[in-house]
Amino acid sequence: MLFPTISFAIFFMIVMPVSWLLMPTRHRWKLFILAASYFFYGYWDWRFCVLIAGSTIANQVLATAVFRSNNERTRRIWLIVAVATNLGVLAYFKYYGFFVSNAINTLNRIGIEISTDVISVALPLGISFFTFQALSYVIDTYRGTFKPGRLIDFAVFLSFFPHIIAGPIVRPAEFIPQIDAAHDPRKIDASRAFFLITIGLFKKVVIANILATQIVDPVFSSPQQHSSLEILVGIYAYAIQIYADFSGYTDIAIGIALLLGFRFPQNFDSPYTSTSIQDFWRRWHMTLSRWLRDYLYIPLGGNQRGKWNTYRNLMLTMILGGLWHGAAWTFVIWGAIHGSFLCGEHFQRTRRLAQGLPDPVDTRARRIRSQLITFNVVCVAWVFFRAESLENAGNIFKQLLDPSQWFSASPLITLGVVLAIAAGLVEQYIPKDAWGRAMARYSHLAPVWQGLTLGICLLVINTLGPRGVAPFIYFQF
Amino acid sequence: MAVKTKPPKIADDTARRPMAAGRIWLVLAIALLVGGILNAPGLRKTALGQPLGWQRDVAIFLSDRLNEVSNPLFLDQPRAGLQALAGRSGDDDVDLSLPSPTRPANPRLPPKVPVKKSFSPLAPLKVAIAGDSLSITPGESLINLSPATGSIATIGSVDGHVSTGLARPEVFNWPAHLSEVISAGGLDAVVLTLGSNDDQNLTGDGGVGPLLSPEWETEYRRRVGGLMDSINAKGATLFWVAIPPMSNDVRYDTRYKPMNEIVRSEAAKRPGKVVLVETEPVLTFLGSGYAQYLPTADGGFIQIRTGDGIHFTRAGGDLVAEAVLAAMRKTFDLDSWRTPSTTSASKKGATTTTGPTPTTTEVRKKK
Known part of the structure; x- marks a missing residue:
């Protein structure tokens, strides 16, 4: 869904009042805003939702593993796994075509002919932005500047529809505390x-x-x-x-x-x-x-x-x-x-x-x-x-x-x-x-x-x- | 003594008055309603351009209601005024009429093939490039490659309009648009890429469905023939670029191939006036079908199609542009000006052509 469209205007006119009405019961609000964000993101292609859900679960597990481990070496290993996983997924989607064309060129030059009928990979929208935010979450946990929260909080942080597609790249410490903070529906800027x-x-x-x-x-x-x-x-x-x-x-x-x-x-x-x-x-x-x-x-x-x-x-x-x-x-x-x-x-x-x-x-x-x-x-x-x-x-x-x-x-x-x-x-x-x-x-x-x-x-x-x-x-x- | 209280300071951003959520919703609702009424004619055109289905029906219903308020109260006039100021009057007009093919004077006689015209740097072939999103990259390549011929002058940039075709004149009316373009530019030829958005029910005058039913084929043929004749009637030769193979083989085989066949047969009825530029032979790797990469002369591979399996990379665009140039060379005399003493032999009746010229790109199929 693009911001400057009638579909988004209708979407927002429904989401905004419901969001404020549910705000007092915070758990319901989180479920609602998560569903709205996934709807917004999946409006292009529902498969994108699977990707962001996978990224959310994997990074929550890794951040928790980093947080719970007392051994510096183990913590470091979990951090490396997290960085490698996130950058690996990013590289797969962003640089796939570049790597494939270079690989088949190289193979062809050494006499190994392979089919060029390769599967094209569509770049999921906003993947760079939410991957950077997920990396912040794990790295900040490793540095001890942030304590990982509940899965639902992290899921809302990663998928929150205003920033999921093109930022701004928000830090967990800037956003997650806002989720449970008091929001006064009478004092909006x-x-x-x-x-x-x-x-x-x-x-x-x-x-x-x-x-x-x-x-x-x-x-x-x-x-x-x-x-x-x-x-x-x-x-x-x-x-x-x-x-x-x-x-x-x-x-x-x-x-x-x-x-x-x-x-x-x-x-x-x-x-x-x-x-x-x-x-x-x-x-x-x-x-x-x-x-x-x-x-x-x-x-x-x-x-x-x-x-x-x-x-x-x-x-x-x-x-x-x-x-x-x-x-x-x-x-x-x-x-x-x-x-x-x-x-x-x-x-x-x-x-x-x-x-x-x-x-x-x-x-x-x-x-x-x-x-x-x-x-x-x-x-x-x-x-x-x-x-x-x-x-x-x-x-x-x-x-x-x-x-x-x-x-x-x-x-x-x-x-x-x-x-x-x-x-x-x-x-x-x-x-x-x-x-x-x-x-x-x-x-x-x-x-x-x-x-x-x-x-x-x-x-x-x-x-x-x-x-x-x-x-x-x-x-x- | 009473102390006078000063009015709230509004000189800086700390003086902003916050607002309650309910009021915000009210402000937004008023804004959307006012914006909707003031933009009603544009919203109706946008609604008509939506994909067929209930959402389009609802959008048309709502935009009609907005127009019923806007028009009698002259609230559509500010928009018209702004459009006039921006030189875009008529942006909101919807023209659903599509021309039919003109009848030949004597249908029993074979169609007359025009004499092969000569062009030179002093009197170049004036060409416009237009079409859907598939026209843009090859069109840009054609603009870049044309100066080397010395006898082709492309007019303006690529006149590309994404998600358009002949199926939905309410989205974009190509025959009407091209008539204006040719009249304004005094063109000799038009390179047109259309069809990849036409695998759907047809709307506008004579609208029918379902896709590829006999009725659909008859109506689509009428639209294709009508467009060809309307361009020829303005004195321009039409180079119609065929829909290329797509990574979705089934869609290409079952939808686009039959559509290409309609264009091919209509072009054959207009020899020398309409030329179908075949794309499959220059974009395939193993004789037919879709290819994302093609071998290069130095043994590597180069990507010719983008990741979506539909559009072209620059290298793919160059291949299509070369095929168009080859078609133009067959149809017109573009080179005899280089050697004035020699007159090139005129070949009549070439209606289709394949293959790039062998010089300007490194991308070559393997033998």
Whole structure:
């Protein structure tokens, strides 16, 4: 079930009141929300429910085994089993095609002919997200920072429908205590939820879809057919598209969870206002960044084992973060670009500290220059992320820099495209207190006016968005 | 002295007034009702496009009620105004009419084969690429491969509309859409991929079922022939890309093969004007049937179909695009401009073609 659909609206209008009515009898509520979440997830394919149920039971058993064991060696073995099982399942579904094609190529080269009529494996939606959450559960138990709860609590945590498909990646310690905490049905932060849902819908349905269909898809599929200006605008448009698409989804997810009485961590914080790549990763897909930091970068040694190990750890973390998106060289390069710039920034910082130099003065001009440089580095990396192959990425850059294409006609750059890019950027530069004031004012309106305002927003979104809604980009990860 | 109490501060986000669950439900219900009334024409079109069944019936019933409120009160006008501003007037129109084949002037005479036209860089073959989701990747490949011919100019991007076909004109009316596209672009040819969403009961004018019953076949043939003639009537040659083998062999054998046969026989009635581009010969490994991978020239394998067993990877798209280019070379003279002194021999009557040109891809079937 997709959020921006009538089916989801009907589903939510039933689930929300029943959820609040059952909240006082917590056990019934858990069973109900679990059933609703499985219905939501199984709406695509009921077999997905079997997978998540299996993951829930296996991880609960493993986390309990880690928790109950007094022997460090046994605990470690259970942890390794858990990590290997989760990553094995993830690898099977995500990298099956990559492994199979390489395996049959190798076998064929050594003279062993095998049938290529292989069974195709469909990637279950959201598998990366719930696998990372399950890993957090077991690893946090191993570290002693979290005590495994009841199976039903863990099942609700893993499958809770607002975040099951594309995050945000919530930690067990953030969510599971909320299940049994008191929720006051008279004090819901509704205005914030309505803002998040409406803005998220606008970003996804209008901005992301307009940019995808009108410029990004044509430019990236046939770069040689487009002018340098169209390529340049297409690259910027993709940066806005992926931001609008992904942050739009998580805005809706956070808003939906709020209406059910749950708080999710923030996932995006105006990432294109970043003044460095390090700053960017504090603002972009924040729940994945901190997951990689806490479960990969720090266990590798972080920045505590010398200069060169720090660089190695940064590169490894970013390249593995790239590979998380899929088994392709384009993702490796995307991760490597970010890793290299993180290393460069770290080098500059440590050198300045070693020389006893003060931090540079934070002037407006300096900040704007840093923002422009960071945004353009991120955009260059996005080319590899979006390109279907290295050759495709090469063609994009070749066409961008080809002087004969600089002044060619650019029919794809329409007013709609320019406005959509501008809207995606401007939204990030609106001061937070302005949003806060707007939400506060809205919250003081009578329910009828609030409903009317939202209805008019639905008119704008539905009219300006294309018919049908394309799946969210991050569903494939 | 009475102390004046200040009104609640609403300058920051801590001043938000919380709301009770019941009121939230009320706000949402009002929003959905208002949104539904204001968007009623669009919702009706969305409802009509749902898969056939009770859910569609309910959706149509509800959207009709919303339209009954929206239209008399002019509450559908803001939507129409916004659409006009966005240059998308007519988005909510539903056209159920589908053209029938035109009758030949003298049915006893064999159909006349048009003279093989020549194209060059100065007067290129203007081609539009359109169709369902299967048209998108091969269409992009065709756009990329065409410049090398020097005599083909693809117009615009791929005009792909997912989940569409000839079965459900209320979802998307291809004959009406293509008529507009050809008229606007002055096209010489259209590359069209349709059919993979048509294995269902037919709706719209002449709608029938069940699938593949004699009545269904007659009506589907009428729609296919009508579309072909409507494109030819605008002066464009049609290259119809056949439905490729699918990983679901049963579906392909029992549904898509008979549908391909209908298109094949209709194309045969219009020699030189409609060309069926066969896909199975270029996408199969062992002579027939579905293949996910094909051998490459260097002894490896390359994936030509995506994991869903339906759509194409870039390599698969390239193969289909090459088959289309080969069909175009048979139908038109695209190369004589390179050697002006030599005139190429004209072959008349080629209605189907198979196989890629032997130069532009590394993917080759093993001998």
